[in-house]
Amino acid sequence: MLEKLLDGPKTFYMWLIFLLVLIAGCGLVYLDQLQNGLSVTGLSRDVSWGLYISQFTYFVGVAASAVMLVLPTYFHHYKKFKRMIIFGEFMAVAAVVMCALFIVVDLGQPQRMLNVMLHPSPNSVMFYDMMVLIGYLGLNIIIGWVTLEAERHEIDPPKWIKPLIYISILWAFSIHTVTAFLYAGIPGRHYWLTAIMAARFLSSAFCSGPAILLLLMMVLRRLTGFEPGKEAVKTLTTIIVYAMCINVFFYLLEIFTAFYSGIPGHEEPIHFLFFGHEGHLPWVSYWMWGAVIMAFASLALLIPPKLRENPCLLPIALIMLVLASWIDKGLGLLVAGFTPNMFEAFTPYMPSAKEIAVALGVYGVGALVLSLLWRIALGVKMEVNHMHDD
Amino acid sequence: MNKSRRSFLKVAGFSAFALTSGMAALSGVAQAQIAPGKYERAANALHAKRWAMVIDTRQFTGPEDYKPLIDACHSFHNVPQIPGNQDIKWFWLDSYAHVFPDDMNAHLNKHSRESMYPLLCNQCTNPPCVRVCPTQATYKMEDGIVAMDYHRCIGCRFCMAGCPYGARSFNFKDPRKFLSNPVPNPEYPTRMIGVVEKCTFCAERLAVGKLPACVEAANGKILFGDLEDPNSTVRQALAANYSIRRKPSLGTQPGVYYLI
Numbered sequence: 001m002l003e004k005l006l007d008g009p010k011t012f013y014m015w016l017i018f019l020l021v022l023i024a025g026c027g028l029v030y031l032d033q034l035q036n037g038l039s040v041t042g043l044s045r046d047v048s049w050g051l052y053i054s055q056f057t058y059f060v061g062v063a064a065s066a067v068m069l070v071l072p073t074y075f076h077h078y079k080k081f082k083r084m085i086i087f088g089e090f091m092a093v094a095a096v097v098m099c100a101l102f103i104v105v106d107l108g109q110p111q112r113m114l115n116v117m118l119h120p121s122p123n124s125v126m127f128y129d130m131m132v133l134i135g136y137l138g139l140n141i142i143i144g145w146v147t148l149e150a151e152r153h154e155i156d157p158p159k160w161i162k163p164l165i166y167i168s169i170l171w172a173f174s175i176h177t178v179t180a181f182l183y184a185g186i187p188g189r190h191y192w193l194t195a196i197m198a199a200r201f202l203s204s205a206f207c208s209g210p211a212i213l214l215l216l217m218m219v220l221r222r223l224t225g226f227e228p229g230k231e232a233v234k235t236l237t238t239i240i241v242y243a244m245c246i247n248v249f250f251y252l253l254e255i256f257t258a259f260y261s262g263i264p265g266h267e268e269p270i271h272f273l274f275f276g277h278e279g280h281l282p283w284v285s286y287w288m289w290g291a292v293i294m295a296f297a298s299l300a301l302l303i304p305p306k307l308r309e310n311p312c313l314l315p316i317a318l319i320m321l322v323l324a325s326w327i328d329k330g331l332g333l334l335v336a337g338f339t340p341n342m343f344e345a346f347t348p349y350m351p352s353a354k355e356i357a358v359a360l361g362v363y364g365v366g367a368l369v370l371s372l373l374w375r376i377a378l379g380v381k382m383e384v385n386h387m388h389d390d
Numbered sequence: 391m392n393k394s395r396r397s398f399l400k401v402a403g404f405s406a407f408a409l410t411s412g413m414a415a416l417s418g419v420a421q422a423q424i425a426p427g428k429y430e431r432a433a434n435a436l437h438a439k440r441w442a443m444v445i446d447t448r449q450f451t452g453p454e455d456y457k458p459l460i461d462a463c464h465s466f467h468n469v470p471q472i473p474g475n476q477d478i479k480w481f482w483l484d485s486y487a488h489v490f491p492d493d494m495n496a497h498l499n500k501h502s503r504e505s506m507y508p509l510l511c512n513q514c515t516n517p518p519c520v521r522v523c524p525t526q527a528t529y530k531m532e533d534g535i536v537a538m539d540y541h542r543c544i545g546c547r548f549c550m551a552g553c554p555y556g557a558r559s560f561n562f563k564d565p566r567k568f569l570s571n572p573v574p575n576p577e578y579p580t581r582m583i584g585v586v587e588k589c590t591f592c593a594e595r596l597a598v599g600k601l602p603a604c605v606e607a608a609n610g611k612i613l614f615g616d617l618e619d620p621n622s623t624v625r626q627a628l629a630a631n632y633s634i635r636r637k638p639s640l641g642t643q644p645g646v647y648y649l650i
Contacts (some may be wrong), residue, residue, distance in 0.1 A: 037583040038545075039562040044475035048550035048560060108545020108560065108584025115525040115544050126524035126548055187518055187640040188554025264494075342556035343488035347475055 001149065004379025005372060011223075012375060019368045026361025029354050030105060038108055041355040046347035047338040049106070051355050054334040055362070056102035058208075058326060060179045061201060063095035063136060065209020067172035068239050074165050080232040083386060086151070087220075087228075088213055089144035090373035092172075095209075096137040098366035103130075105358050125181045132175045139168040144373075152380045176201045183337065191269035191336040194257075200250045201329075207243035208325035210236050211318040216370075218315055224378060227388045237314065241302045244321055248295055251328070268344070269336035277346050284335045291327035294320035434599030438616030440515075440534040441591055442645040443602075444627045445508060449611040453483055453506045462607035463510075463589070468580045470568030478559040480589045481510045481604055492637055502650055510604070511536065511557040511589035512636060515643035519549035519558065528586075534617075534645060535591045543585040550586060554640050558588045591645075617645065 033040050043050045069088040072078035104110050116130050143164055150157040180198035187193065194200075214236055217228045258266035273288050275281070301317035302308045308317065334349075341347055351359075381387055431437065450456060463469070463481040470478055483506040486498070490507075517536045519528045527542040528549050550558045564583040566573075573580055578594070581587050592602035600606070605614040615622035624647070627633075633647040 037562050037564065038560070039476055041562075043562065045477060045479070045550075045559055046475065046556065048547040103546075106546070108547070108586075109543065109582075110545075112525075112542070112544045115527075115542055119525045119542065121524050121526045123521050124524040124548070125522065126546065130524075182548075186522060186552040186554075187642065188637065189551065337551075342554055343484060344491040345488055 001145075001152065001376050001380060004376045004383075007379070008375055012371070015371060016368065019364050019371065023361050023364040023368065026357050026364060029357040030361060033105070033354065033358060034110075038106075040352060042350050042352040043355075044347055044349065046341040046345075047335075047349035049334055049338070050349060051334075051351040051359050052102045052106035054330045055359055056099050056106070057179055057182075057201075057333065058330040059095045059098045059102070059366070060133070060176055061205030061329065062209045062212060063092045063099065063133075063140075064172040064176040064202070064205045065213070066092035066140065067169055068206050068210045068236070068243075069213075070165065070172070071169050072235070072239075074162075075169070078235070080229055080235060083381075084213075084217065084228045084232050084236075086144055086148050086377045087217065087374060088210075089140050089147075090377060091209075091213055091216070091370060092140045093137060093144065093373060094366045094370035096133055096140070097369050098362050099133055100137075101362045101365055102359070105362065125178060125185055129175075129178045129182060132171065132178050136168070136171050136175050139164060139171055143168055144377075148377060148380055151386070152384060154384055173202065176205050183333070188342060189337050190265040191333075194254060196250055196253060200247070200254075203243055203247040203250055204325045204329055207240050207247050208322050208329075210240050210243075211321050211325075214240070215315060215318050215322070220374070220378070225387060226378060226381060234309065237302065237308050240318070240321065241299075241308065244295070244299060244302065244325075247325065248299065268340050272339050272346070273332050273336045277340075282335075282339075282348055283350055284331055287327045288332055291324040291332070295324035295328075298324060432598055436596045436599055436601070438533050438622075439618035440616060440645065441513065441596070442534075442615065442617035442624050442647065443510075443513075443591070443605070444613040444624045444633065444647045444649060446611050446613070446627070446631075446649045447505065447507060448649055450505075456483055456506070456508055459508065459604040459607045459612075462603040465574035466578060466592075466595075466603040468565075468569055468573045468575055468578055470565045472563060472565070472568050476560075476562035478561065478565060478587065479509075480559075480587075481508060483507065484509055490634065490636060492639060493634075507648065508604075509555070509557070510646065511591070512555050512642065512644035512646045513589075513591055514645065516641060518552040518554065518642060522548045522552040524548065531593065533596075535593050536588075537590050537593055538587060540579075540581055540585045540587065545584040545586065547586060554637055554642065555644075558586050560584075560586050 029040075041050060041052075066088040069081045069085045073081045073085055104113060107113060116127055121127050143161060146161050147157045177198045180201040183189070183192035184194060184197035214233065217226075217233075220226050221228065255270060258270050272282070274285055276285050298317045298321040300307075301313050302321070307313050338349065339346055460481050460483075464471075467480060469480050472478060485506060486493075486503050489509060513534060513536050515534065517528070517530060520530050520536060523529075524546060525542050525544055527539045527544070529537060529539070531537050545560070547560055550560060561581055561583050566580050569580060592600070592604075595602060601614055605612045613623045613627050615624040617624060619625060627649065628647060631649045633649050635644045635647055638644070
């Protein structure tokens with residue numbers, strides 16, 4: 001099916017060249033980081049993880065969210081998702097590739113990366129995280145490729161793929177649960193030491209991931225005329241609404257526990273995120289308030305069926321939802337986890353320009369993988385004429 | 391054609407034989423050297439079931455009293471002075487509120503509240519850093535010391551997120567650029583960029599019969615000994631005085647005690 005990459009329109013290759021240039025440019029910044037170490041980042045002794053790890057965390061969620069299509073299709077035989085599912089699975093592949101790269105660029109000694117496997121340490125959550133991510137990547141590549149091949153030949157997928165699909169459903173939950181345990185299992189970091197961390201991660205993943213997918217599908221429809229199916233979009237939007245409601249609810253639970261208990265350690269990180277320290281608002285506060293506004297605005301647009309079925313309002317609502325969840329998980333989680341620090345003191349963190357450039361490069365690789373895989377999927381859809389509702 | 395192939399095979403065969411036999415011989419020698427294979431403690435090594443430290447802060451009058459201790463530690467271990475918040479700390483000072491943030495008594499006596507306190511790795515009985523390290527680069531030795539293998543560390547900094555005492559430092563920059571030439575102690579290895587490091591209770595000094603550098607420099611104001619031995623100086627000091635530890639509620643069981 002790889003030959004499908006060869007007959008794309010000119011704009012597709014222009015896009016690929018743009019991505020390659022972006023990746024190469026950001027790659028040079030990464031070489032600088034390899035030379036001069038992580039000193040080029042905004043990280044410090046007190047804030048030892050930053051943008052890289054938070055992006056890793058966010059994209060594990062995006063990867064896991066493919067299950068929101070796979071589960072209804074294979075558990076509940078919801079046929080309407082069938083035409084879109086391959087795009088979800090290939091998005092998961094691109095997301096896991098980005099996760100792996102975000103980990104690599106975060107390491108101080110990346111050439112020793114294999115030590116995680118050479119000296120496995122079963123007491124470390126990071127060991128399991130690496131294992132489940134590699135497993136999930138493999139599962140999605142195999143399932144996606146085999147079902148697409150079957151679609152191309154207009155036959156049913158082979159029977160042996162079914163067990164793998166069921167495993168992949170459980171696996172999707174496991175990757176984000178294990179990622180949450182990276183945070184929830186350590187003492188002394190008040191903001192992270194919460195039993196609903198994994199639940200929060202899953203709820204935020206299951207709204208933001210499908211929202212990103214839906215937005216990308218809209219772009220795809222604009223560019224190629226591929227129609228994901230009105231019913232499918234409607235159902236997926238409903239899933240997004242429920243997940244987002246649960247996501248916001250879980251966050252409010254955290255706020256209640258922290259502020260009603262009045263325990264300073266639990267209050268302070270949230271207070272810092274939204275109100276700063278000693279009258280000084282950190283940069284992240286503006287983002288956090290933006291996230292609050294966008295989260296509620298997106299819900300206001302998504303909950304009433306009339307509004308969420310409006311083709312103009314839906315993308316706006318989805319963009320706000322994605323931004324809100326990204327700020328919560330991709331910025332706030334890390335910043336508040338480390339501030340106040342171990343000494344109940346405040347060391348501000350802000351990603352440096354070089355750090356942002358390296359992260360952009362990883363985004364570029366993700367976009368490249370996604371573009372190539374989606375091009376193949378689209379080529380097959382065109383070949384067997386699965387571009388529209390029959 | 392035929393001939394060259396035959397000669398090639400000949401040469402290849404010979405070289406393969408030479409290589410394998412050479413390798414075998416070499417590995418034989420190597421095995422013979424390593425075979426006895428057991429590490430033995432030096433006769434003068436100090437040992438304990440559980441090393442612990444008692445810092446009698448009452449005997450220190452001000453930050454300048456701690457300076458010789460910090461210098462002893464940092465020069466013995468070639469710890470560089472790096473400006474900014476990407477620095478390396480093995481033994482350092484901080485205020486009461488930062489060292490004991492759980493103790494929120496606003497009416498503590500003036501002296502205790504305004505003193506500076508020495509900080510170092512707490513050498514926990516249940517070290518979170520060992521629990522989270524994905525490569526066993528941080529590990530606990532049988533005498534309770536939490537040690538590090540800098541060559542195995544991948545620089546993921548999970549231990550820094552995990553340590554509730556902020557006792558770990560990461561080499562954001564090449565530490566050697568911040569050291570004098572020659573380094574303060576040529577016998578102790580310097581670290582490379584991209585790995586984590588911390589105080590190790592001077593495990594390498596204990597192995598040759600010496601007390602930790604800071605203990606030696608403290609002239610009796612810091613006690614060091616076996617927590618499992620009821621007759622040890624640390625146990626006697628703890629039995630006779632009121633002592634506190636940092637963040638005891640986290641269950642890590644620090645091995646560093648403060649007499650206040």
